[in-house]
Amino acid sequence: MKDLTPLLQQRRAEHRYRQRRRLDGPQQPEQLIDGRPVLAFCSNDYLGLANHPAVIAAFKAGADRYGVGAGAAHLVNGHTRAHDQLEEELAAFTGRDRALLFSTGYMANLGVAQALLCRGDRLLQDRLNHASLIDAARISEARLQRYRHADAHDLARLLAHDPERETLVSTDGVFSMDGDIAPLPALADLCAQAGAWFMVDDAHGLGVLGATGAGTLEHQGLDQARVPILMGTLGKGLGTAGAFVAGSEDLIETLIQAARTYIFTTAMPPAVAEAARTALHLVHAEPERREHLRRLVQRFRAGAAELGLALMDSDTPIQPLLVGDAATAVALSEGLLARGLLVPAIRPPTVPSGTSRLRVTLSAAHTPAHVDLLLETLKRLQPPA
Numbered sequence: 001m002k003d004l005t006p007l008l009q010q011r012r013a014e015h016r017y018r019q020r021r022r023l024d025g026p027q028q029p030e031q032l033i034d035g036r037p038v039l040a041f042c043s044n045d046y047l048g049l050a051n052h053p054a055v056i057a058a059f060k061a062g063a064d065r066y067g068v069g070a071g072a073a074h075l076v077n078g079h080t081r082a083h084d085q086l087e088e089e090l091a092a093f094t095g096r097d098r099a100l101l102f103s104t105g106y107m108a109n110l111g112v113a114q115a116l117l118c119r120g121d122r123l124l125q126d127r128l129n130h131a132s133l134i135d136a137a138r139i140s141e142a143r144l145q146r147y148r149h150a151d152a153h154d155l156a157r158l159l160a161h162d163p164e165r166e167t168l169v170s171t172d173g174v175f176s177m178d179g180d181i182a183p184l185p186a187l188a189d190l191c192a193q194a195g196a197w198f199m200v201d202d203a204h205g206l207g208v209l210g211a212t213g214a215g216t217l218e219h220q221g222l223d224q225a226r227v228p229i230l231m232g233t234l235g236k237g238l239g240t241a242g243a244f245v246a247g248s249e250d251l252i253e254t255l256i257q258a259a260r261t262y263i264f265t266t267a268m269p270p271a272v273a274e275a276a277r278t279a280l281h282l283v284h285a286e287p288e289r290r291e292h293l294r295r296l297v298q299r300f301r302a303g304a305a306e307l308g309l310a311l312m313d314s315d316t317p318i319q320p321l322l323v324g325d326a327a328t329a330v331a332l333s334e335g336l337l338a339r340g341l342l343v344p345a346i347r348p349p350t351v352p353s354g355t356s357r358l359r360v361t362l363s364a365a366h367t368p369a370h371v372d373l374l375l376e377t378l379k380r381l382q383p384p385a
């Protein structure tokens, strides 16, 4: 049994010690963190639905109707009408044959890889993919190879090698630390030519991108034929919790039969499914949320450019400011916090060394005045361009 104390101390010495802050009250821009009021620019609640009255009401009504716990896995007797309806609505929303709920996006990613691949198969992934996709490779026992970020040529090179091997290519739709969008049409073409599965994890695109909010695939005009596997999460743009995989009838049936992270876990609380149904309705019915968010992104980018700040190539609500070294990024984040603004510093090993950054995320719940306050405060702190 190893001694944990020195390992923790070493982590601390390496400035890699992670700590939680305590939030009192709901997820919203003006919040109470560790007992003090802050204006937060770090939530994934992109449309401001986590604390929306209609979503809360649906959650309460769901609890009245179904109780709290699902009480069992989907394949036992935990699969309620609420889950079923949400799956049908997600399939319709994303233009796919069927959708299947998972308790989290992390588990959905693990489940897809494990159900479709086995030892000897391969998984090709963008270098900047989310940690859950990387872990999916491990659980599937397939061989993981990573291609250069957003680089279709590099993927083509990997695909050309060993073309007979069963292959799953997976990518984030919107990259969580950079905010840029994957070149999905080019990747989809390569996968079709190679006969490889293609999967998009649209955790940060769903609800946010596309004319109806259906995400990165809608934004880039891609249907189920070109992207057979879509994973979307409900805890970000939809403000609730959980995730789904959408695709063909056979894909969904295969996941039900074989995905261990689907089979061996309790179904999400049905009230959460009811809340997500209402959130989905709002995504559809209130396009002005997306429009407002787009205008905030433009306002932030224009203001940051004027200040000479190092914006990254992103049109999404994820707007990192490149700082460079970790110590400066941390100092800036602390300076902002001292002035009541919560913007996390992202450093290695989460991002490559020399690319430490402030990760600003915007939400439709922010006002233009919130964005202006952030810009004014950044100006006063004078971060290096």
Ligand SMILES: *Cc1c(COP(=O)(O)O)cnc(C)c1O
Binding pocket: 103, 104, 105, 106, 107, 109, 130, 132, 172, 176, 201, 203, 204, 233, 234, 235, 242, 243
């Ligand atoms: C957040 C996230 C996940 C995990 O989703 P959860 O529902 O929070 O487990 C998966 N992929 C990406 C790209 C994410 O950003």
